[in-house]
Amino acid sequence: MSACKRLLAVLRPGRSPLFRRVATWSPVGAAFNARQQRKLDLFHRSNVGLFGVPELTCPDGFAAVGERALRETERLVEKACQSLPGIITVKTFDQLSDSLCRVADLADFVKVAHPDPAFREAAERTCVNIGTMVEKLNTNVDLCNSLKNLLDKSDIMASLDPETRRVAELFMFDFEISGIHLSEEKRKEAVNLNVRLLDLNNEFLVGSHLPNKIEKRMLPDHIHHHFSKEGNYIQIGGLHAEATDDLVRELAYRIFLYPNTSLLQTLEELLKCRNKLANLVGYESYANRALKGTMAKSPETVMKFLQLLTDQLSARTAQDFEMMRAMKAKLNPRNAELMPWDHPYFSGVLRAERFNIEPSLYSPFFSLGACMEGLNSLFTELYGVSLMAEEPSAGEVWSEDVRKLAVVHETEGLLGYIYCDFFHRPDKPHQDCHFTIRGGRQLDNGQYQLPVVVLLLSLPLPRKSAPTLLTPGMMENLFHEMGHAMHSMLGRTRYQHVTGTRCATDFAEVPSILMEYFATDHRVLNQFARHYQTGQPLPKSMVTRLCESKKVCGAADTQLQVFHGKPQDRSTTDILKDLQEKFYGLPYVPNTAWQLRFSHLIGYGAKYYSYLMSRAVASMVWKQCFLKDPLNREMGERYRQEMLAHGGGKEPMLMVEGMLQRRPTVEDFVDALVSDLNPDFETFIMDSEA
Structure with missing residues (x-):
């Protein structure tokens, strides 16, 4: 039975009126608006293991998968060290990287998203084992010399294609930042520091998400219902920033950030460890080490960018x-100070x-199925790509609510798979994110290793009487994360080391942020945003209001992201206080430590500016290339070929230059961000009158 027929079967007569009303939706739209009817018939369907990995039918399988990867690593290291310098050297290094990443990336996802603690613990152990091996390889002198022998032969390097040369240089960069040039004693120290950082990173990430507790008697009775309770304690696991009660917001802020x-000690040690490692391998600071290879390239450029933006x-x-302040004084004149x-x-x-x-006025127009149909339509228009729902095999997914999408190009065929883990469940991360499970690469037999990714959201489950309805913010987040997924799908790099989102951090967010511009354009929304019951399209005036509303307080919202600093011989709280006074505009609150809740310190250490710089690039690409016609196939193909296709296989600024036909400056980045905040009153008035 074909995927399309299986999906159409859910629309059979006898279902609730909801399903009869959406019968005009495409198969992918219907699949995401219907409640999942999957039956895990393990007696007649064999368990294929998570993501189709046979060993992963149970947690113990991670040990087997890890051991196999380590044995393959030994074989490939020997091959790399014995091969004559040439393209075979780079291919072998990429096979080595792929062998480890296919286990590490999968385990990295499972350890945070699988509902079974036994799976999570097994995945965590595997991450540590693979991570330790990677650090040892990065200080393996014989392995490094095999690559150096290639890089030192200018005639052979000149004969290689640009992507192969870049990948060879990127592998050497990994050696260099790990201290390959150091003495044996110092190399061991570098390995130990890296291993210690893995532990500290995990400790900080776990701790940053744990709630704080306070005795019930310490808080007024009338606000207890705003928080979760545990015996005689109240747990506060977030800022409750949207609460209408000033006291609830204040207490949540003070307690959660206490x-x-x-x-604090973990963070202090983590930062010192980072700085010590950077100094050991020859960098002035961790930021200098982290920013090499990015669009910004140096802390000085980042600081120039942030300072110019702050000034403007x-x-x-x-x-x-x-x-x-005026609004707060109006609503609460007895406590008008803005905090x-x-x-x-x-x-x-x-x-x-x-x-x-x-939001409740918009949500009926943004059913999950409609949004997925809109994404499908957009990708078909721009790239000739379709999203096709497939039924996972038994054991392939970790929750019955997970949907599987095949990404199919009209002439190139199957491009890869996207697993959509969209619905809320206990113990699941609340932060929307994208995981690479397997990177794409060219195989020796001429076939292409298809990329596999997971999109993680936390949406409400559909009800019997209605599908999942998204707020405008949820809809934009869906488009954002799908931008990451399509970056992985549409790239066709020769090497998995640079596939899809494996690129400079300040470039990796460009495709996802660009999707936010598509998500708020009335011509794109008109393709899919219609009321889930009546079929009425979302009025253009409502789209305009939504877009213009984002610019209200846009400068203050942007300023929230302008936090950046260098390691200093002071506490992180002292540094935070100074930065908040310099770059934000609202006072530091004593006895709070916002930095302890900022989990991006791990994945985006010294790179949090990336969101702003990527937004600037996305803004320029949108205005120059898509604003006139967001569904232009010719421009979509150009965008794929100039930016999406290369992953990290091309220097990021060269990709931007290829798309814009000019090389933007730091001033251009700032101007793009500032111009996005300018209200379009003329358009708003015309649309409102219409």
């Missing part, structure tokens, strides 16, 4: 905060008041 001494936004940021816990709430109040933005 310093945890143990976690300072007056508008002050104006935004003044509007928030950090007020910013998200009152900026939202101002947007709603000025533009009548109420």
Whole structure:
């Protein structure tokens, strides 16, 4: 039975009126609006293991998979060291990287997303084992010399294609930042520091998400219902930034951000360890080491970018905060001082008041199925690509709510698979994210290793009477994460080391942020945003209001992201306090440690500016290439060939230059961000009148 027929079968007569009303949706739209009817018939269907890996039918399988990868590593290391310098050297290094990444990446996902603690623990052990092996390989002198022999032969290097040369240089960079040039004693120290960092990173990530507890008697009775309870304690696991009660927001802020001494020590040691490692391998700071190979390239460029942006936004940021103060004084005249816990709430109040933005008015137009249909339509228009729902095999997915999509090109055929883990469940990370499970690469037999990714969201499950309805923010997040997924799908790099999102951090966010621009363009929304019951399209005036509302307090919101600093001989809290006073505009609250809840310190250490720089590039690409016609196939193909196809196999600024036909400056980046905040009153008035 074909995938399309299986999906159409859920629309058979006898189902609730909801399903009869959506019968005009495409198969992918119907699949995501229907409740999952999968039956795990293990008696008649053999368990294929997670992601089709036969060993992963049970947690113990991770040990077998890890052992096999380590044995393959030994074989490939020997092959690399014995081969004559040439393209075979780079291919062998990439096979070595692929062998380890296929286990490490899968385990990295399972350890945070699998509902079974036994699977999570087994995956965590595997991550540590593979990570330790990677650090040892990065300080293996014989392995490094095999690559150096190639790089030193200019005639052979000149005969290689540009992607192969770049991948060879990237592998050598990994050796260099791991201290390959050091004495044996110092190499061992570098390995030990890297292994210690793996532990510290994990400790910090876990600790940053743990709630803080306080005795019930310490809080007024009338606000207890806002928080979860555990015996005589109240647990506060977030900032409750959208709460209408000022006291709830303040107490949540003070309690959730109250310093945890143990976690502070972990962070202090983590930062010192990073800096010590960077100094050991020859860098002035961890930031210098982390930024090599990015668009920015150096901390000096990042600081110039952030300072220029702050200077241009300072007056508008002050104006935004003044509007928030006035609104707070209006709603709560006895406590009118604007504090950090007020910013998200009152900026939202101002947007709603000025533009009548109420998420419940929009959600009926954004059923999950409609949004998936919209993405499918957009990708078909731009790239000739379709999303096709497939039934997973028994044991292939970790939850019955997971959907599997095949990504199919009209002439190239199957490009890869996307697993959609979209629905909320206990113990699942709340942060929307994208995981690479397997990277694409060219195989020796002429076939292509198909990429596999997972998109992790936390949406409400569909009800019997209605599909999952998304707020505008949820819809944009879906488009954002799908941008990452298509970056992985549409790349066709020869090497998995540079496949898809394996590229410079400040470039990796460009495709996902660009999708946010598509998500708020009325011509794109008109393709799919229609009421799940009546079929009525989302009025253009509502789209315009939604877009313009984002610019309200936009300067203050942007300023929230402008935090950057270098390691210093002071506590992280002291550094935070200084940076907040210099770059933000609202006062530091004593006895709080916001940095302990900032999990991006791990994945985006010294690179959090990447969101802003990527947004600037995405803005320029949107305005120059797609604003006139967002469904232009010719421009979509150009975007794929100039930016998406290369992954990390091409220097990031060269990809930007190829798309824009010019090389943007730091000033151009700042101008793009600032111009995005300018209200389009003329369009708004015309649409409102219409």
